[in-house]
Amino acid sequence: MDIRLDGKTALITGGSEGLGLAMAHKFSQSGANVALLARDASKLESAKQDIISSVKGSQVRVETFCCDVTDANQIQEVWKANSLLLGQVDILVNNAGAHAIGPFLETTDEMWQADLDLKLYAAIRFSRLAFPSMAEQKWGRIINVLAISGKSPGAGSAPTSVSRAAGMALTKVLAGEGAPNNILVNALLVGLIRSGQHERRHKRSAPEKTFDEYISPIEEQLPMGRIGEAEEFANMACFLVSDAASYITGCAINVDGGRSPVV
């Protein structure tokens, strides 16, 4: 199957590293223009240069925008700025996020609100901006990047698991409302995939170990005996945003090497 995204523009939140950057690589290699959003300007610039060098010789465009997606005003401003540079967004990936789990009684109102702002409200706000032009052109794709804990929340998994469950409900609502206009909306539920967040956790908690030494006891607990690679995740995302996935909407698909107890 030849998956091409020529002529499409994708906006990826949290596009400067990890899964977001892997999707940006895959989409741009498939012919899409990409807009990457994150807070750290230097990481965005290095992501941009990395992508430009990997698609050298093609017409693909890469734009980056500093944006804290928890801030509704910044979302509005960046959306306008991107419209002027890359035109309308055909593919929206709500991916920005951060690890946030702890005991329920230690999770304050502020922590709940911060997690919902980052993982739920940002997706609501971007989807609200993306829907009208997608509906007008009768083509659109939205992916909400979530976590498998959204399907199987356990003790100590809040606030993330609750925000992710809400993200699954949002996915279903948007899929229903988007379907008549060929706007397809799906969620990808991550298990454990190598990215910046794991590297940072390794440096914080076990700097004396190599990454492999740090991760291997964790990998032993996983069904496939290894964590996933960001490219493996991006392959699935690229298929879902392409014409090849033209009858798939309203799904929450695990990308977890079989880790989730729930299908």
Ligand SMILES: NC(=O)c1ccc[n+]([C@@H]2O[C@H](COP(=O)([O-])OP(=O)(O)OC[C@H]3O[C@@H](n4cnc5c(N)ncnc54)[C@H](OP(=O)(O)O)[C@@H]3O)[C@@H](O)[C@H]2O)c1
């Ligand atoms: N990798 C996994 O194993 C795993 C597991 C479960 C869920 N997930 C979810 O998958 C998504 C991608 O994760 P990842 O592992 O690729 O994480 P990552 O390597 O830590 O990358 C996170 C990205 O989000 C951006 N970001 C964070 N907060 C932001 C904010 N307030 N506004 C704008 N951008 C923000 C970061 O850039 P700045 O810091 O510069 O803003 C970065 O580009 C996240 O939603 C994460 O929760 C991942």
